[in-house]
Amino acid sequence: MEIQDLLKPSMRTLPPYAALEDVNALARELGLDPDTIIKIDGNENAFGPSEHAISAITNSLLNTVHRYGDAEQRALRESIGAHINVSPDAVVCGNGSDELIDLVFRLFVAPGDDILISSPTFGMYSFDASLHGAQVVDVPLGPQWNFDSERLLIEATRSKVVFIPSPNNPTGNSISLKLVTELLAAGSIVVIDEAYIEFSTHESLVQLASATPRLIVLRTFSKWGGLAGLRIGYGVMHPETAQICMQAKQPYNIGIAAEVAALASLEDSDSLDEKAAIIVNERDRLAEEFQSLGWINPWQSDASFLLCRLDGISGLELRDRLRTEGIFTRYIAHPRLEDHLRLSIATPEENNEVLRVLKEIGSE
Ligand SMILES: Cc1ncc(COP(=O)(O)O)c(C=O)c1O
Known part of the structure; x- marks a missing residue:
């Protein structure tokens, strides 16, 4: 065969x-x-990257590279929690936020399910949808890259997960809190991808996510932290969802070089x-x-x-x-x-x- x-x-x-x-x-x-x-x-x-991150990688890894990292990601979840003012129980770290997008698919999206996007947008959601046998429902952005709220809310009632980067890649605009709240009310899981939030004046939704079932906010060290090549990102979500993610992720998904660099970056924020x-x-x-x-x-x-x-x-x-x-x-x-x-x-x-x-x- x-x-x-x-x-x-x-x-x-x-x-x-x-x-x-x-x-x-x-x-x-x-x-x-x-x-x-x-x-x-x-x-x-x-x-x-931050100079602290560079010296953390070169100085603190010599005696530890032969060991596995902490599958529970305790130190990094603690430090991220303190940085964004949420409980560490609401944080899950990933091998780039790309891994967390894939984890959302693995956990929640079955073959034949619909996921909702507004194009043009980051390509990873459609890529993962294909890998997982899901259908992509696209409610395109309007002429000024504005969200078509009416159609999004209709489609959200039939979709398993809505993926919206805010700011959006590649258009650079952000979603309003009002629309996020309405999308949540429509019943699907809402993933707001805040890869570029540190360059925006919009308020991050991390605190809301830590207290709201079905809202997941993704962040990354690739952009703000200058660590794209080390692959380290995190999701913020309700602790119950975080616990499920922690159980389903690969145990040692975070390389220890990425972990020490992320910890040092947070100290040098x-x-x-x-x-x-x-x-x-x-x-x-x-x-x-x-x-x-x-x-x-x-x-x-x-x-x-x-x-x-x-x-x-x-x-x-x-x-x-x-x-x-x-x-x-x-x-x-x-x-x-x-x-x-x-x-x-x-x-x-x-x-x-x-x-x-x-x-x-x-x-x-
Ligand atoms: C909107 C968005 N989300 C996620 C990512 C990927 O982030 P990471 O490097 O953490 O996987 C990118 C990278 O360009 C992006 O534009």
Whole structure:
């Protein structure tokens, strides 16, 4: 029997996931030095991790790497709980928030169930839906990327889980507390993915989640903490849900390097907050500069990136043109984003270089 024939029915057509292109491989392909690339395609933190995190990894791991970590994640759940002012019982850590999205599917979404999204949005929810044999119900965002509350609330009554990033990736806008509350009242599980909340002025829903059955808030150290490569995120939810998640997760899902780096980051949160504030300032500065160029129209963003609508050039064309200059940006293959490009906010120096190149391209 062929290996394909032995696959579970839901796996017969494996879904594509548009992962980031590897910076080294892409730079080599373009004949560029990887060290000179301005990498603004992955919404990573251009400032990197906290210095405390780096020294924690190098100093405190020497005597412990041969041991498994704590399956109960006690120290990290404690520290996250103190950081966001919720009980540690309401926190579950994951190998990136991606793992927690998958855990929600494994626990709650059966083949044939509906999950609800508003596109364009983060691709992981649809990817996991395909892996788990679930149907994706899409209530697209409106012309200004506004949520279509009426249709969302109707569909939420028939959906098992609603997944909304707030701020949304790639559009940068946030959901209102009112709509979250209404979605909860419609009866489904509501996952609010706050991967970019540290760059937003909107209030986080973590405290509400810790006290509200069916509301799950996801957070990550990938963006604010600059630890994308270490893979560490967490979910905040009602302690009863957290207990179920703790039982169902892989016992040693958190690598100990990620754990010590996350703990050190929380101890150094002021410096990470300062970096986040610089990114927010830079985002707003760049948005103004782009607007004045006339052909790059950034949408208002609460996150660490700008989604820009382009005049006179397609998203793919500009992405490829910028690549030849050593600037890697993100084109999102979505019918409504063909004339768009997403740019992560980098350091002020890198942003100046991006601006300089864009001005040059504009004058060609
Ligand atoms: C909305 C959203 N959620 C989650 C993630 C993934 O986070 P993590 O690195 O913690 O898996 C991303 C990454 O780009 C994202 O944009």
